[in-house]
Amino acid sequence: MEFKWNLKKNNQISDKNFLRLTGIKHTTFNKMLEILKIEELKKRFRRGKTNKLSLENRILMTLEYWREYRTYFHIAKSYDISESSCYRNIKWIEDTLIKHPNFQQLTGQKSLLKDYFKDKTVIIDVTESQIQRPKKDKNSTTQEKRKNTQ
Numbered sequence: 001m002e003f004k005w006n007l008k009k010n011n012q013i014s015d016k017n018f019l020r021l022t023g024i025k026h027t028t029f030n031k032m033l034e035i036l037k038i039e040e041l042k043k044r045f046r047r048g049k050t051n052k053l054s055l056e057n058r059i060l061m062t063l064e065y066w067r068e069y070r071t072y073f074h075i076a077k078s079y080d081i082s083e084s085s086c087y088r089n090i091k092w093i094e095d096t097l098i099k100h101p102n103f104q105q106l107t108g109q110k111s112l113l114k115d116y117f118k119d120k121t122v123i124i125d126v127t128e129s130q131i132q133r134p135k136k137d138k139n140s141t142t143q144e145k146r147k148n149t150q
Helices: 007-012 015-022 026-044 055-068 072-079 083-099 101-106 109-116 138-149
Strands: none
Touching: 015 026, 015 055, 026 055, 026 083, 026 101, 055 072, 055 083, 072 083
């Protein structure tokens, strides 16, 4: 039950609907495709099993993961692959795109957080306040214990 993706379908979808579906424009998708094709050719010189999914499907799978926050298990079932294979594909695409200069904004949440908290002041209120707690009585606790034993 693999979702078949081909370039004809890609070009037939309007830019507005493609943006709604994937979260990116056609031009960005095509740039990603070009970058990943080059890296895929470099990767083929190493040994290993060929991938079951086309590169377009793997990109779409990654975009689906980014856009919808679906789990690897659910995405893997949609594309009829194993969960670990889904993780490896998404991780490879993320790592490859992060290394490319055109996609440096994908460097991760930690770098975004560093910029966010730079030159900011945080004030925390740490005043003490009393909490009312019930007083323990020896008679009430033993009665409870006796009630629970029967």
